[in-house]
Amino acid sequence: MSAPASDDAAAAAGGRAPRLAGLRAVVADPMGALGLVMVVVVIAAALLADLSPHNPVAMLPRERFADPGLVHWLGTDHLGRDLFTRVLHGARIALLVALSATAISLAGGLVLGMAAGYGPRWLDSALLLVFDALRSFPTVMLALALVTLTGPSLKAVVAVVVIATLPGYGRVVRAQTMVLRHAEFVLAARALGAPAPRVLALDVMPNLIGPLLILVSMDIPVVITIEAGMSFLGLGVRPPTPSWGTILNDGYAFIRESPWPAIAGGLPIVAATLGFTFLGETLRDRFDPRLRREG
Amino acid sequence: MSALLAIEDLAVRFPSGGGLAGRLGLRPLPPIEAVAGVSLALEAGTTYALVGESGSGKSTLARAIVGLVPVARGTIRFQGRSVAGPGAEGLGALRRDVAILFQDPVGSLSPRRTVRSILAEPFRVHGVAADPGREVQRLLAEVGLAADFAHRYPHQLSGGQARRVGVARALALRPKLVIADEPTAGLDVSVQGELLNLMNDLQARLGIAFLMITHNLHVVRHVAHRMGVMYLGRLVEEGATAVIFSSPRHRYTEALLAAGAEPDARAGGPAIRGEVPSLIARPPGCEFHPRCGFALARCRTEAPGLTAIGTLRSFRCHNPAGVAAPGAPAGA
């Protein structure tokens, strides 16, 4: 069938233009431009980590606590590992957690939020209760409890992040869905006899993506700090795998010997968090001024 | 005679809101009856126009027929089958046969979908037509839009163009009944003429019946076979269009038709004075009496019953227009 294909093509073509315009608007704002550059650097670091001539876990005891130089751009840590390479690989872990956890949260938030906003009242009440219960649980305690059960791992980090952020997405989706439910174009689809999943997927969801993307870009810094924090506390990725949190932890332990490991761990966390925050806030201000007050 | 659509004593209720206290259920207000006992019948292949005050429940009635708002009381029968009310099975397979055209031209089109995808939707939902793409082209041509409109998004259309896309969608599956909520609002008179001629043509060729809600009394006069006048959720007058236009009986109908008449010069103030009554505190007796210049004593206390003159017309008024002795009981 040729028809659906060209439908999608038209949608893509139509969708591209506003997105490009959005990019231009972000770059026009100095804060947005800075954020974008920082985010691009973090992503490039994660993608290009393998190009480094060093091995992130290879120990060179003779080169412990080297100062930054031509060979080791950021110096080495207490085991003589190249810090710059570890930071690059740490970016990989940070983004991996951020992306996978956010994707799961987003998908879950969309499904549950739309069910709550569009479904019967009892379902709404039940889901709201779940969202609120999850949200009121302190993240640190949740992390400790979960790790006690399963042991520290990347999966535990992702699970903690999902539990911490899903209710937020769910609530936003629910609120928007409740509004869209009364829109005449949704009534038109229902009057046509379209089943609820179809209405939700084709008529409701496309109108949720915009606000959600903004929310995502503002949540990613939170996710990055959760991952770093859990790894710092030994609840996240297990050594010797490099994470910004573990690098920072090592740095603290040996801060008397050399400041560089702590700097190498702390700096990227600050940079990535600020970059995503700047980008997110610019996006939000440009496209959804309404969120500003509540944020 | 079995009508295509027969509505008996239909009522629709909404919770009446009422601030925080109402929302918290502290001071619950009784629900409002947006549609309060409407009965009407629509014959296949004819046009029935529903007119009346803004907020009188016309759109709500339309939505109740297609099952978008729950029915509190009464029955709706379509082609002799009960679709709402006790023991009703819902529209189900009849969905294809009833299409609705919404009031808001742009707002009733999905903002993130192209015209093409919007118009293909009826075919996809009901799994008919091998090539929706071709059907879309046919529909666009039918409502007088160029083929390349298929690639536009709703916000790239003018109000009138969006309206035509809505009409095209309603006509897609060749329904037996089209419920059109203000189909010509926002159209210039020439395009309005084209649209009405198109509806007329489809009616003549395919026997489509139209239930048309409109504020444009000229349109009613020209195209509707029968008409009903709504006031505060009730049908206060109903009958053959020509009869009602030439001699309205209910005083609200009379005022409405007078207001709609084309003025030659700028003249005349509002035809009816006074506050629009609220659905929460319905006036006792005849609900129009606070604004009626012809109200009698009994209008304040006693709700007028239905006066029917054959199938030609019926109305609810103690002191109808065009009847010789004022105050005399109106009879057939």
Next chain:
Amino acid sequence: MAADILALRGLSVAFETPGGRLHALRDVSLGLARGRVLGIAGESGCGKSTLVSAVIGLLPSNARLLGGEVLLDGRDLLAMGAEEMRAIRGQRMTVVFQDPMTALNPVLTIGRQMVAIQYRSGASGAEKRRRAVEYLARVRIPDPERRLGQYPHEFSGGMRQRICIAMALLLKPDLVIADEPTTALDATLELEVIALLRELQGEAGCAVLFISHHLGAIARLCDDVAIMYAGEVVERGAVRDIFHDARHPYTRALLTCDPGRIREATRTLPTIPGALPDLRRPPAGCIFRPRCADRDDRCAVRPGERALGPTHRAACHRAQELAPLARPVA
């Protein structure tokens, strides 16, 4: 004319579309004097709403200003910065948009929205609420107090439209722009809203730009009328000029199509044969030529505006020649 509160000079606006540049407004000139009401009518899609967006400086992102000026009290709005423009919108001029549902925020109650738009006034919250209630009552919304707590979807189409009108008038602007504000109103309410607009205009001396397809409403409300076709103003003048002495063939065709002028009930209504030209490739010469019953050889050249009276102007080569349009007997 120095007295014009709003003047358009040679305004041209195009939209960038995948199929090329769509010329939505071409060389539009109009004047609206202080304290007067100017009506605009014309074919669906002829650029009326685009004109409104251009005046208030809210053209969509794919629109291109190709030239011209929009003067508010002699100051060019098009040359103004965004901040300055924002101060003018909502203070000196307010707009009633064509689409009442999308003009209201669906997640906020009517009351909050009506209070929020008064943010520039120094009044107390209670005073702002009181004004909101007052104006809801003026546009005949029953139970205004209680209604303030409801959301837009809980109102009927006509009520939403009246809320938009109330919000525009509430701010007591110098210029009210109303894009089809009465399409969803019944005949009696339409009269009331028109009376309200008139009353306010008398009270505050504000000017009104009134766009409508309802020729009867224009005749009732307006002092001056401009008729647009395919992005151009084809005829303008006082109400009497347009309704009693129309000279442009498009104006005449439009009037002939008005079902209000046809006495006998008919199921086949008159229409103007043909369709609006493709605005991406507007025909050379007179824009109305392809559909004009009165065209001749001269029409291959684009006609300029001809003065037919003190304020009456028509862009047609044959404006002076055409016989007065026969009026239906009333």
